[in-house]
Amino acid sequence: MSVLGDGAHWIWESSLLEFGKTLEILDIYHALENLSACGKVLFAVESAELAAWQSETKRLVLEEGYPGIRSFLECERAKVERSDAEKLKSLAGVLGYWAWHRGRLCYRERLWEGRAIGSGQVEGACKNLIGSRLKQTGVRWSEFRVNRMGVVCSLAYGDQWDDYWKQTE
Numbered sequence: 001m002s003v004l005g006d007g008a009h010w011i012w013e014s015s016l017l018e019f020g021k022t023l024e025i026l027d028i029y030h031a032l033e034n035l036s037a038c039g040k041v042l043f044a045v046e047s048a049e050l051a052a053w054q055s056e057t058k059r060l061v062l063e064e065g066y067p068g069i070r071s072f073l074e075c076e077r078a079k080v081e082r083s084d085a086e087k088l089k090s091l092a093g094v095l096g097y098w099a100w101h102r103g104r105l106c107y108r109e110r111l112w113e114g115r116a117i118g119s120g121q122v123e124g125a126c127k128n129l130i131g132s133r134l135k136q137t138g139v140r141w142s143e144f145r146v147n148r149m150g151v152v153c154s155l156a157y158g159d160q161w162d163d164y165w166k167q168t169e
Contacts, residue, residue: 001022002018002022002024002115003015004025005024005027005119006026006030007031007097007101012100019155023109024103024104025105025117026104026105026119027100028061028117028118030063031105032061034059034098035053035057035069035094038090038091038094039054041086041087041090042076042118059071059107062108062111065105065106065108065121066102066103070099074095074096076091077091077092077095129153130149130154134153
């Protein structure tokens with residue numbers, strides 16, 4: 001089993017409580033967003049330098065994972081003048097972020113296997129399939145019932161409907 005998450009600590013903690021040890025994957029959109037935010041501190045927005053930064057960091061993350069991106073960021077940090085506290089702080093923050101998520105970056109392997117590296121499809125399904133059922137006009141839900149309805153909606157749109165009902169018999 002694997003869990004795709006946006007990087008928030010509570011997601012990994014909840015996953016561990018609910019499912020035990022799983023393969024954890026940092027959502028690629030959030031991963032690249034983090035790098036892009038750092039790049040915008042280092043370079044002018046919409047500059048060629050920023051575009052090159054974003055392209056290279058994306059390539060490194062997808063092809064080399066943590067070792068590649070760590071090396072790149074450390075080289076970038078070495079280029080920054082000691083007096084530029086904002087840039088140094090941004091690079092230190094992004095280095096810490098990647099160190100925390102270093103075991104969640106197996107993008108190359110997942111792509112090779114044809115597996116997702118982003119949670120957008122799941123988030124979209126939750127919003128459109130489950131959200132449309134739960135947000136009908138005049139409907140009110142208790143937390144207990146909305147969680148149960150979420151499970152039923154998920155099963156209805158997945159391939160585990162029959163297995164679920166066999167297990168509950």
